[in-house]
Amino acid sequence: MNAPSVGERMITVGRLHGAFGVRGEVKLESYTDPPRAIARYQPWVLRNGRGEEQVCTGARVRAGSKGLIATLPGITDRDAAERLRGVEIQVPRSALPPLPPGQYYWVDLEGLRVVNTAGVLFGTVAYLFNNGANDVMVVQGERERMIPFARPEYVRDVDLHAGCITVEWDADF
Known part of the structure; x- marks a missing residue:
């Protein structure tokens, strides 16, 4: 390199x-x-x-x-x-090697828009972290949300080309 x-x-x-x-x-x-x-x-x-x-x-x-x-x-x-x-x-x-389909480097998720399955825009991924039990996305918008990066339970789709992550997450939570 x-x-x-x-x-x-x-x-x-x-x-x-x-x-x-x-x-x-x-x-x-x-x-x-x-x-x-x-x-x-x-x-x-x-x-x-x-x-x-x-x-x-x-x-x-x-x-x-x-x-x-x-x-x-x-x-x-x-x-x-x-x-x-x-x-x-x-x-x-x-410099980072390519990943298999369905796997992502956290850095590639930062900045992506996050919407729920009802189409409500939550904001963008600020960063991710591991809390010991699972990976967590910190989404910043009108307020900050912490959403487990667990597929398919909460994360339904990641579209890097469209710059969007779709989640199953209540807008009031």
């Missing part, structure tokens, strides 16, 4: 949590499934809280006793690793 092109949609796939040891390794939180798959999506774009970005190619990831540990080119001591605390790891959306 090459460096992302200007204007390409970037996806946050992980976060760095500061130094691990004294040789420049960093603690890594991965949002990929499985977590070690984050190493496949390189180069990474490292984005700090000020919005500054740098491309990182050749990162190595290994399992530690309490999570993932990354070794980044050019980071050779604890101080340099500690400066990476809170940095997001992003990759272009095009």
